Structure formats: C-alpha cells, structure tokens
Amino acid sequence: MFRSLTEPTGRLVTVSLDGRSVELPEGDNLAVALLRAGHGPFRTTPAKAAPRQPYCMMGVCFECLAEIDGVPNRQTCQERVVPGQSIRRQDGARSTGSAAAPAPAARGTP
Amino acid sequence: MTAGTAPQVAADGETVDLAIVGAGPAGMAAAIRAAELGLAVVVFDDQPAPGGQIYRNVAHPPPLPRHVLGPDYHAGAALVARFLASGAEYRPSSVVWHVAEGSLSHTGPDGGGTLAARRILIATGAMERPFPVPGWTLPGVMTAGAAQIMLKASATVVDDAVFAGSGPLLYLVVAQYLRAGIRIRALLDTTPRGARRRALARLGSAWSGRTTLAKGLGLLAEIRRAGVTVHRHVADLAAVGTDRLDAVTWRSGSVRHRLDCATLFLHQGIVPNVNTAMAVGCSHRWDEGQLCWRPTLDAAGRSSVPGVMVAGDGGGIAGAVAAALSGEIAAIAAASDLGRIDGATRDRLLGPLESRRRRDMAVRPFLETLYRPADADRIPSRDETLVCRCEEVDRGTLADIVRRGCPGPNQIKAFSRCGMGPCQGRLCGHTVTELFADLTGRSPDEVGHYRIRMPIKPVTLGDIAGP
Amino acid sequence: MSHAAFAIVGGGLVGAGIGYGLAKAGHDVLLLDEGDVAFRAARGNFGNVWVQGKGLNSPAYADLSRGAALGWRAFADELEDLSGVPLHFSQNGAFYVCLGADELERRADALMAAEAASRIPSGIERVDRAGVAAVIPEIGEAVAGATFCPLDGMVDPLRLLRALLSGYQRLGGRVQAGGRIARIDGEGRGFVLRDASGIVATADRVVLAAGLGNAGLAPQLGLTAPVRPVRGQVFITEKLRPFMPCGIHFIRQTADGGVICGESSEEAGFDEATTRPVLRNSAAKITAVLPLLRHVRVVRAWGALRVMSPDGLPVYQRSTSHPGAYLASVHSGVTLLPFHAGPFAAALAGDWLAPDLAVPFSPERFHV
Numbered sequence: 001m002f003r004s005l006t007e008p009t010g011r012l013v014t015v016s017l018d019g020r021s022v023e024l025p026e027g028d029n030l031a032v033a034l035l036r037a038g039h040g041p042f043r044t045t046p047a048k049a050a051p052r053q054p055y056c057m058m059g060v061c062f063e064c065l066a067e068i069d070g071v072p073n074r075q076t077c078q079e080r081v082v083p084g085q086s087i088r089r090q091d092g093a094r095s096t097g098s099a100a101a102p103a104p105a106a107r108g109t110p
Numbered sequence: 111m112t113a114g115t116a117p118q119v120a121a122d123g124e125t126v127d128l129a130i131v132g133a134g135p136a137g138m139a140a141a142i143r144a145a146e147l148g149l150a151v152v153v154f155d156d157q158p159a160p161g162g163q164i165y166r167n168v169a170h171p172p173p174l175p176r177h178v179l180g181p182d183y184h185a186g187a188a189l190v191a192r193f194l195a196s197g198a199e200y201r202p203s204s205v206v207w208h209v210a211e212g213s214l215s216h217t218g219p220d221g222g223g224t225l226a227a228r229r230i231l232i233a234t235g236a237m238e239r240p241f242p243v244p245g246w247t248l249p250g251v252m253t254a255g256a257a258q259i260m261l262k263a264s265a266t267v268v269d270d271a272v273f274a275g276s277g278p279l280l281y282l283v284v285a286q287y288l289r290a291g292i293r294i295r296a297l298l299d300t301t302p303r304g305a306r307r308r309a310l311a312r313l314g315s316a317w318s319g320r321t322t323l324a325k326g327l328g329l330l331a332e333i334r335r336a337g338v339t340v341h342r343h344v345a346d347l348a349a350v351g352t353d354r355l356d357a358v359t360w361r362s363g364s365v366r367h368r369l370d371c372a373t374l375f376l377h378q379g380i381v382p383n384v385n386t387a388m389a390v391g392c393s394h395r396w397d398e399g400q401l402c403w404r405p406t407l408d409a410a411g412r413s414s415v416p417g418v419m420v421a422g423d424g425g426g427i428a429g430a431v432a433a434a435l436s437g438e439i440a441a442i443a444a445a446s447d448l449g450r451i452d453g454a455t456r457d458r459l460l461g462p463l464e465s466r467r468r469r470d471m472a473v474r475p476f477l478e479t480l481y482r483p484a485d486a487d488r489i490p491s492r493d494e495t496l497v498c499r500c501e502e503v504d505r506g507t508l509a510d511i512v513r514r515g516c517p518g519p520n521q522i523k524a525f526s527r528c529g530m531g532p533c534q535g536r537l538c539g540h541t542v543t544e545l546f547a548d549l550t551g552r553s554p555d556e557v558g559h560y561r562i563r564m565p566i567k568p569v570t571l572g573d574i575a576g577p
Numbered sequence: 578m579s580h581a582a583f584a585i586v587g588g589g590l591v592g593a594g595i596g597y598g599l600a601k602a603g604h605d606v607l608l609l610d611e612g613d614v615a616f617r618a619a620r621g622n623f624g625n626v627w628v629q630g631k632g633l634n635s636p637a638y639a640d641l642s643r644g645a646a647l648g649w650r651a652f653a654d655e656l657e658d659l660s661g662v663p664l665h666f667s668q669n670g671a672f673y674v675c676l677g678a679d680e681l682e683r684r685a686d687a688l689m690a691a692e693a694a695s696r697i698p699s700g701i702e703r704v705d706r707a708g709v710a711a712v713i714p715e716i717g718e719a720v721a722g723a724t725f726c727p728l729d730g731m732v733d734p735l736r737l738l739r740a741l742l743s744g745y746q747r748l749g750g751r752v753q754a755g756g757r758i759a760r761i762d763g764e765g766r767g768f769v770l771r772d773a774s775g776i777v778a779t780a781d782r783v784v785l786a787a788g789l790g791n792a793g794l795a796p797q798l799g800l801t802a803p804v805r806p807v808r809g810q811v812f813i814t815e816k817l818r819p820f821m822p823c824g825i826h827f828i829r830q831t832a833d834g835g836v837i838c839g840e841s842s843e844e845a846g847f848d849e850a851t852t853r854p855v856l857r858n859s860a861a862k863i864t865a866v867l868p869l870l871r872h873v874r875v876v877r878a879w880g881a882l883r884v885m886s887p888d889g890l891p892v893y894q895r896s897t898s899h900p901g902a903y904l905a906s907v908h909s910g911v912t913l914l915p916f917h918a919g920p921f922a923a924a925l926a927g928d929w930l931a932p933d934l935a936v937p938f939s940p941e942r943f944h945v
Contacts, residue, residue, distance in 0.1 A: 005265040005290055006173050029263040036266055041249050041354070046816040046834055047502040051353050053249035055499075057256035057263075058163055059156055059567075060237050060383070062500065062532040063247075071872060073532070073815055077259075078203075080158060093816040093834040096715070096869045208853060215853060224853065511739075514746060517754040518613025524620045525739040527833070532815055532876055558613060563877045564851050568815060571838075572871035575860035 002035040013083035024081045031057060031064045031077035034087065042066050042076065046093040066090060126150045128444050129214055129227035130198075131206045131386060134162020135430045136422025137233035138189055140437035141198035147445040151198035152225065154206045154216050156567070160190050162235050163255065164430045169194075172265035178289045179262065180282075182325075182430070189434065207565035207573070209390045211417050217573040229417055229444040232387050233437060236380040236423035239402070239483065240537050241275060242490045244348040246376065247499050250355030254377035258283045267292045271373035272358050274298035274347055277481045280377040281329040288336045295371050297333065298344040298360055300378065302484045309480035322429075322473045341367070345486060349374055378483040381540060382424045388562035390415055396554035399478045400427050401488065402540060403559055409464070410443035411436055419444065428471050435467040488541065489548045497545065498538040500531020508542065512549045519543055519560050532568050535560045579753065581607035583925070584770055584780030586758045586794065589619035590734070590910035591917055592786035593741040597656075598922025600750035607778055608745065609770065610754040611790075616806070616847065618788050619910060621881020623811065623837055624734035625824065626666075626912050628699050629673055629726035633687060636694040637937035638890045641916060643697040646728040648915035653732065659747055662740035665832035668730030671824040672709055672723035674716075674866055681722045688724055700727045712822055719865040723825075731824050733832060734911060741914075753778065758787070761797050763899045768798075782901040784925060788884045789847070791906045799898030801940035802906045806847055806882035810855050811839035812863070812875045820869075828863055828870075836870065838863045839878075849880040884908050886943075893921070893938040895930045903930075 008025035015024055017039060024033040031054045034042070041051035043065050054064035057077045066087050068074040072094030076087070128144045130137045133155035144151045153160075161168045165186025176184055194200070204218030209232070215224045238253045245251065254273060260266040261283075272295045273284050284297055313323075333340065346361040350368070359368045381402035388394060392413035394403045404426040411419040421440040422433035439460060446456040490497065493506030503526045511525050519542050522528055528542060529535035535542075539560055547557045565574070583599055585592045588610025596608045611617075628646045632639025646668075653666040675681035685703035692701055705722045742752060756772030761783060768783045769776060783798070785791045791802035816834030824830075827840035840862055841855045856878060864871045885908055886892050896902035903925055907913060924930050 002260070002266050002268045004172075005267060009170075009172065009264070025264070029260075032260050032263050032266050035260075045502060047500075050247065050502065051249050052247065053354075054252065055247075055256065056238065056253050056537075057259040058237065060533060060536045065532075073874065078156065093818050095818050096820055096873065208856075210853070514743065515752045515754055517610065520613050520620070524735045527735075530813075530877070532874070534876065561614065563879050564856075565875055565878065568874035568876050570872055570874050571812070571814070571860045571864050574812075574856055574875060575864050575871070576857055 001038070002032075004036060010081070013081065015081060015084065016086040018087070018089055026081055026083060028081045029077065030079040030081055030087070033081050034076060041089070043090040044092055049092060067094070125226040125228060126152050127227070127448055128152075128229045128231060128441065129225055130154070130231045130233055131209070131214070132162065132233035132235055132422070132424070133157070133160040133193070133200065133202070134233060134235045134422060135164060135186070135189060135434040136235070136424070136437035137162070137231070138193035138437070139434035140231055140233060140421055140441040142192050142196045143438045144441035144444060145196040145198045147441065148450055149441070149445055149448070152201065152227070153198055154201050154204040154214075156203065156205050158203050160193055160200065160202070161186055163259065165190060166259060166262045171262065174265050174290065178286055180286065183262070186430075205567045205569060206386070207567055207569045209386060209418070209566065211415055217569050221577070222573055223576075228448055229419060231411070231437075231440055231444070232390070232418065232420045232424055233422045234383045234386050234424045235433075236427055237383045237536065238377060239379045239381045239488070240541050241376040241378050241487065242495055242497055242505075242541050243376070243487070244492055244495050245351065245355070246349055247496055248349050248351045248355045249353070250351065250372055251349045251374045251376065254280045254283045254375040257375045258286065261286060261290070268373045269293050270295045270371065271375055272296050272298060272369060272371045273375045273377070274300065274344065274358065275377040276301040276483055277377055277379040278326055278329070278477065279380065281326070281333060283375070283377075284338065285329045285332045288333065288338065294338050296339040296341060296369060298347065298358070299340060299342045300344045300347065300484060300487055301342070301481065303343050305480055305482065309476050312475045312479050323476070345484070347487070378487055379481055380423065380427055382426060383536070384424065385534060385536060385562050386566050387413060387420055387424065388559065389564055389566050390418055392418060392420065394559065396543075397426060399475065401482065402427070409439075411440035412443065428474060432467050432470045435463050435470065439463050439467070489544050490541070497541050498528040498531065500533050500537075501527040503528040505545065508545060509549060512546060518558055519546060522546065523560055529560050534568070535562065578776050578778060579607055579751065580779045581605050581751065582781045583607070583784060584609060584768065584778050584782070585784045585786055586761070586770070587785070587787035587790065588742070588752065588754065589617060589786070589788055590738055590741065590914060591788070591905055591907050592784070593738065593745055594910070594914045594917035595784055595786055595905065595922050595925065596750050597741055597745045597748065598918035599926060600745050600748035601918070602922065602926055604926060606745075606750045607780065608750060608752045609756070609758055609777060610752060611757045612755055615757070616789055616849065616882050618881055618884055619738050620735065621811065621879055622734050622911060623829070624732050624737070624831070624911060625671070625826070625829065626668065626730040626732060627671070627826075627909065628728040628912070629671070629701055629724055630688060631909070632695070632890075633691045635890055635937065636696070637933065639691070639695040639699075640697050641891075642909065642912055643695065643699055643728060645913045645916040646730070647697070648919065649730060652915040652918065656740050656744050660740035660744040662736050662743060664737055664740055665733040666730065668728070669823040670725055670727040671729035671731070671826060671829075672704065672713075672725050673826040674709065674720050674723040676719050676721060676865065678721045685724055701725070713825070715820065715867055715869045717866050717868045729824065731829050732911060737911070737914075757790070758794065761794060763798065763902070768902065782903070782925070782928070785902070785904040788906075789882060791904060795904055798902040799896045800894050800902060800904040802892060802904055803940060803943055804884050804886050804892070804906045806845070807885040808841070808843045808845040808848065808880050808882055809839065810841045810851050810859060810878060810880045811837060812856075812860070812878050813837050814870070815874045815876055817873065825866060828867060835876070836873065838870070845880075847882065849882060851878045851880050888942070891938050892940050893930060893934050894940055895935065901928070
C-alpha cells in the first residue's frame, strides 16, 4: 500500500474517480495520488487487455494512462491533482473522446 | 511563464539565440551561462517544475528530514534558484515534438507553436535501462527511479517492497527508503560475479573520482548496517502473478528462490534518452562501455547536425555534476559560434570547466565496469518475455522474424509492431538492437536502431494542425 | 554466392508478390533484398486496395486495377492460410471525399464518364454529404460529398509484406537480405548480379522489382524505368475503438485501431523526411474531414517515396537485348498484388508478355 510519510502539502480537494468522489491533495502528482488512493489497475491494454499500472513515473513508458476530464490516454504521471477533475479507467483502446463517441450499434457496414 | 523579469523574447516569428530542450542540470546550467553571456534563451521542459529527474521538485521538496534524500539532492535547489533568476524564458509542461535545424515545434498549456532558434541544445537526460524480465508489465512492478520520484514528489513510499537489479541509483533509493524508516523486503543484487574484481582493475584511472566511490561504498555499508536481506549474484529474475504481482523468483547458483511481494522495483542503470537527437537525425554510435546509443559529439557538445547540440546524460551517462558542466560548456560554445564572445574569452571560460569535467568523469570506467548489467538481464532468452510493453510483443516473435532472415530493427518493427506504440520504442529499442545483434552475431553498431520519427512525443492532430 | 532460375531484385510488395507467384508454380526463386534502412515503399505505404479514379485515361490500367481488386479476397484467403498471418483485408468500399461542391462535381463527372470505357465495371457512385454521414456519422461539416467505389478496400500493408515473405519461403522461395544490387550483367545464357562487395548471385532470368532502384539497374539490361520519387507524408495515431466502417481515401482505421492518414504529394528527391508545413496542412485537412481526430494523438509520422512513372501507370517490360530480363516498376504494389502473383508471374514463367500487357504498359509510350 502506497502511503505518504508527511501530511499532504496541498489542501484536500474532491475529484471524481470512476464516478465516485475521492479526496486528493491539490497539486500532487496525479499518478502518485491515485496510487496512494489504492486505485488500480489504471487501464487495460488495447492489444491483449492486460492490466497496467504506472511503471516509470517520468513520462516515458505510457503505462499510467487514464481518461482525464473526457480526454483519453493522458499520462497521469505528468499531471497534477486539480479540484473537480474527473479520472476514468480505460479498458482497451481509447474512444474517440467525449466530443464524439457513437454507440457501436450505430455503426454498420455500407 | 517567464523566469525572473526578462521580457518575452520568444514569440512566434522571432528568433532566439538558444532553445534548450530539458530543464535538468544540463539544461539549467546551460541556460544560466548563456543568459549571462547575453544570449536570448528559451527552455522547454515537459515537467511542471525545473530540476529534471535528479533534482525533481527540489525547490519545493516534501517536508522530510534533509538526510533522507541527502545533500546531493538538496544541492540542486541552488541551481534551480539560479536558473529561475537567470532571465532565460522558461516554459514548463511543454512538449517539444519536432526539432529541425534552426527551429522547433512545441505544445503546452498556453498552446504551442514553432520557434526559430540559432542554436538548439538537446538536454533530455537519461531514462532507466529497460529490464525485460518475465512479468515486468504486471501491476506492482515499477522502476527504482519511479520509487525515488514518488519520494521526491510527495514523500510517497510503499512498505515491504523488493528492490532488484544493479547500479548506484538502486542502492541510493534503497538507502533513502531506509533513512525514512521504511521496511524493505529484500534487495536482489544482479551484479554479476566477478564484476567487482574487474572494476577494481580499472580503479587506477579513477583516483580523482574517489568521492563518488566513497559515496557508493557508503551506501552499501548503510544498507548492510540496516539489516536488509541482500541476495547477491541474482540471475533469472522473474515477476510472477496473474493480474498483479504476487511474487518475485530468481536463481542463485543452481538454487531457485521465490519471495512473495506486492511491489517490485527494478533497476539496471540508466541510458541516454536519445529519441529527440535521433529524430533530428544526429548520428549515434553504440557505446560498448555504457551499453547504449549515444550521439556523436565534439568536446563542446556539437552534434552531426549543424546548430544542434547535446549536453548532459542525453549525450552519454556522466551524472549530474558532469551534466551541469557540459551544459555550461555547450552554452559557451554556442555563444562563441554565434560571435557573442571572442575566442580568447571562450578558451578562458572553457578551460577550468573542462578540467573539472575530466576530473569528475574519471570514475566512469570503473562504475561502468562494476555495474555493467549481465547480458542475460539485457537480452531476454525466454520466448515469453515481453520486449515491447506497448504492443505486447514477446521475445519469441522477434527471434522468429530474425531467424527467417530480416535485415534489421526496422523490419522487426514493421513485421511485429514492436516499437510502434505510444512510448515510441523508448522501452524496447535497446533490447531489440542487442537481441538482434546477439542472434545474428553482429555488433550493435552494424545492427543499428529504429529510425525515430516525429513527433518526438505523441501530440494531437490538432496540435500539429495549429489553431 | 547462390544460383537460381529466377533472381528477383527487390524484396518489397512487388518483388515478393512476383516471387510468391513463381514459387507457387514450382520455380526456383531467389529474392534479393536491400538492408534495413532503404527506400522502402512497402514499409511506408497506406494499405489501400484502390480502384476509383485509376486509369481515367487508360482503360487498360483501369481494368488491370479492377481485375486485381476483384481477385483480392481470394488472394488474401490463400495467403492467410499459407502464412498464418492475418492480413486484416476488408473490401467495404471507400469514399473519396471532396471539400467543395465544385470539386465533387468535376470528380464525379470525370469518373462516371470514364466508367463506360472499361470492360470491368467499378460500381462508382456519387454520394452527397448526408450519404457519407449515414456511414460515417462523424464526417465534418466541410465535406461536400464523395465518390464511393465498392471495389475499394484496405489491408494491413506491414502484415501483408510479412505474410508474403513468409508464404514465399514456405513455398520454397529463398531470400537473401543485406546488399544493394549495383550491377547486373548478362553472361552466357544467364545473369550475374553484384553488390558493392562483389558477386551476390547468378540466375537464368532476372526480374527488376527494386522500386526506385529500377531506374539505375534497367539500362544495364536494355530496359527502361523512368521512375522518380514522389514523397508522401503520413501519420499514424494512437489506437481508437473502431469507428470507421469503411475508408476515406486519405484516412483509414487499421485493424489495430490506429488511424493512418495524410494527403501530400511532393517532388522532394530521395528525401524521406517529414516537414512541418506539409504535416500542418495535412493535419488541417484530416481534422476538417473528421473533426473528432483533432483530439487524437499522433504516434508517428513518416515520409515515404512513391515509385512514380511520368503518367503514374505501371511499367512492365521484357528486354529484347537481354532475353530473360524483365522489369516491373509499379506505384500500386498493394492493389496490383494479385495480378503480380498471378498473371504476371505466369507470364514470366512462360517467358512472354502478351500484347495486352506489353503494349499499354511498355515504356515506349513515353517516347511518342
């Protein structure tokens, strides 16, 4: 279990994690804050649906991806906790985003 | 965002003297010196705060006792403060995705654009060497560097972790955990048998690097004193689990071991983060001592591409002190090349920096020999081991393609999708080159590397299209 | 040094396709491939099986493309079975979208008018914006309409090349990779092929399928390959859930989920670089046609060199001065693959190009 050795330096703010409210320290590294909140896996892979968690924490491995505020495939290790933020787990390939995501049933073959 | 009170010098359409990619020790030191010499400087960095990985968060570290992260870390605070006061324009959280002779394209919180620059300095630092063992993609397996980043970012730790691998950073993180009073399950040291003896044979040249040596030995003593279980000559490491890590297994001699654990931190040294320099087209050579690609540079850091320079660990692993020195040296060379200082001034400034760098780097051959990762830990032999984490391509698939007659890494990539994912080959490139070399009996230099393409990091089509 | 009945210079889609056909017919074939870094159209291309608009002024080329497209399903099934590599071939038709009403008008009229000249119908249709939106609801407001051809399709070009080489090897074909063939001489009743370091192979017959490399090799054998590089710059995005049931001429979703896209054509010589002005324009057009792609990340961009003849049509030729030497210089290596592996390989085996090939696709057409 990941834990912090010190009191959070930022004030606790509410974010939405897969639809439920969670309190995280404002300005904290998002991937670290999510790990401490016990979140996991962060996503499953597009190729083989394998579960993944952050690996490098420095922006090179792209394992810590999540949907943040409707935008999929964001690197959580490069983001900070912002009040009101919405984080969602991703399963497989990303959708085209909240801007336009037609239901699969609407897609036919011409 | 502008550091200090310098005016905005880098609006699109204008030309800056020096654009620096990366705000670690090399980038910061270069920016400070270049600004002192009167150059208009812009620094792009993908992190939200300056310092690079080594001095990450050092201006606002978590309230831990200073001895936990240690004096070498806190020494970075002064550099960061000087950088922020240097007058160089600083653009945090910015991704530089295209670099060419004379200009670069970037995107960040305030949008993006293309900037013309008379000189470009790539200071993108290092990343941890891939450690492709079975199960290394399981949740619960991270790098030792990641453990240290979490500690620096918000004093975040995990109890009862296993640390495995080799190299100074691994021992440093273990020591930092111990100083913070965190329980460690075990340290599995993969340093091959005989490495110490071979390294000692090269100690002669390292006399002036004795402080570095003393520090390394001190760390090991510190770990031993703390009573951590240390297994030496660990081989055949594997992470075991289905949906997440359950245990780590290894062999020592002929005995197979298993240890249950929920977290495994891997590390076997660091390699230059070469994607930017490769994407620009800088020529690279395989460094047999460091077992990595490094750009071909002259003493001041000029690459094979006119106007493009490289400083810091991105040009070859030398550590934070040498990185900062190489940044300063590159800045002085850039000022001289741009005609801002005369040759005599240049030589007067460079002399002491170059001798300090020489002294600092004398210990490198010793360290490279001592912590040279075992062949078996770099070149996977089990077919099921994943080489490419993004596309989930295993060793067996690659070996099969090579056996059927394949000219090199780019054909491997095309045929297997290895290296085609979002990490853009960063976590498999070195492995593919070495695996191919091993299977065909050729040298890594003959085998070559993936052709690295733009964008240097994934950016959106909207970023590329512009407003 | 190796000897073969047929030596094929070039291990791309054209060379491997011809080799596959010859090996399948039981011939002894050696495929000579260049090193890892070469101008490889086969590794840079889009993967379109494409018919519409081809051969507007050449019914023979229109029919060649259409015949090949009609043979693609059977060819794909055969190759998948043999190689075990999934090709992700689909033939759901494709749109060529036009941003302006005028462009749509002109294009549709030209394609409809040319339709009657071909023996094989293509089923070309003109579709208005609503018609495109009915299939791809995310289509941008900027799109005026499209032409749609049901014969158009797509295939994974990289898996295709891998499958071809693998199938070819299973059929007994040999591959020799590493050297760039620099010189070919007719000696006695055969040919001697050399790279920079010396003799690489000897063969009874030789086929030049070296893409842009044909230009330098052809004259050595009394052949003509008036081909030049025409650069295209292409993006591939991160993986997306399937959202495109069929392709747009310069945007298609791969089976892996990534969207391959880009529209550019430049005379840039032998330079595979990507350039920002072209990438910017291309990205702007892509996002105008499919605005949702604005927020999708590009993982890789690359430049690839098309093998272009003066009129864009293939060049097929049999040498008269060096009997047994042949040449295939082709831009559409994907679309025409079933032809190269089928009728063209059969023609080589019979050592004769029938007039329907020899006449319309001879390089002599450039001398009139």
